[in-house]
Amino acid sequence: MDPTRRHLVTAAAVGVGMMPPRFAVAGPSPSTGAGASTASADASETFSARSSDGTVLAGEAKGDHGAPEILFIHGLRQSRLSWDKQFDDPALSGLRLVRFDLRGHGDSDKPTALEAYSDADRWADDVATVIDAAKLRRPVLVGWSLGGYVAGAYLRKYGGSHIAGVNLVDAVTKLAPDLLTPLAGDFTGSATSHDLPTRVAATADFLAACFYRPPTGIELQRMLVVNGMTARAANEGFVRTSTTDLGPAFAAYGGPILLTHGAHDRLVRQAMAEHVRSLKPQSRLSVYAESGHSPFHEEPVRFSRELAAFVAEVNRS
DSSP: OOHHHHHHHHHHHHHGGGOOGGGSOOOOOOOSSTTOEEEOTTSOEEEEEEOTTSOEEEEEEESOTTSOEEEEEOOTTOOGGGGHHHHTOGGGTTSEEEEEOOTTSTTSOOOOSTHHHHOHHHHHHHHHHHHHHTTOSSOEEEEETHHHHHHHHHHHHHOSTTOOEEEEESOOOBOOTTTBOHHHHHHHHHTTOSSHHHHHHHHHHHHHHTOSSOOOHHHHHHHHHHHHHSOHHHHHHHTTOSOOBOHHHHHHOOSOEEEEEETTOSSBOHHHHHHHHHHSTTOEEEEETTOSSOHHHHSHHHHHHHHHHHHHHHHHO
8 A cells, every 4th residue: 555545554453442432443242152132323233143153243234124135245354234325325225134243253253263263164054044043034245255165165065046136246255366366365464464564464464455446434433443343364365265166056056147247356366256147157247437346335226226227126026
């Protein structure tokens, strides 16, 4: 990152400490155990769910229980708050929306063992646990970045018979140098460094690299807090996984796939989405000309509109 850009990001991070209460990072209300839930003022419900290895996951849901369903899965170093624009979008208001914090992220438990993140089956179990806790019948999975890998891990272990469709958003579905950028490779080392200054700088740089259209100052403040909450083991463990290619899981999936990709993504090459399309020729690729790694945040109106249309389409079939 150039010095000016880093200064802006660092200044925003310092400003977090002076944020007024209404800008505090949101999170679920405390629950009494796995599966417990509470209702918030905006009619969303928070819940917790205990995964197969005991990891407790924090989730949130809103909308009619009988409506078509979406399960949002965020990316590395992020949280369920990544999907705020979708949760507030009228285009999706008629749907049942569910999101959760991945293990090691947000308000979910943060195991310290690297194998808690290197084992693809544990990510798969987390998705299955949330689907069960939220009582989802046939959701569309929306997986952003690492979330695409997690969605693939679920399909690999559990199959897709109860999944209406999959939307892969700048998703990592194969850990391959020709499909990821050199910058993404650099972060593999710096974001897992045991040197604190190196890791702090990498956090700021990584967040900046997620966007072509920069977030507002307040949004950036919140995102930096969330990034800083991520367990170091989550970064270090995931890159050690032996399950490096989830292409076969998507190829075997019998339902529809929508591929969403930002034209200016600095982390995941468009070739990643095109690779999935080559495995699944009936899938559709939608490229966002004014987005980087985060089109759902950078072009949210178009993203929510296309997602709503996709959900309607797959629920007609």
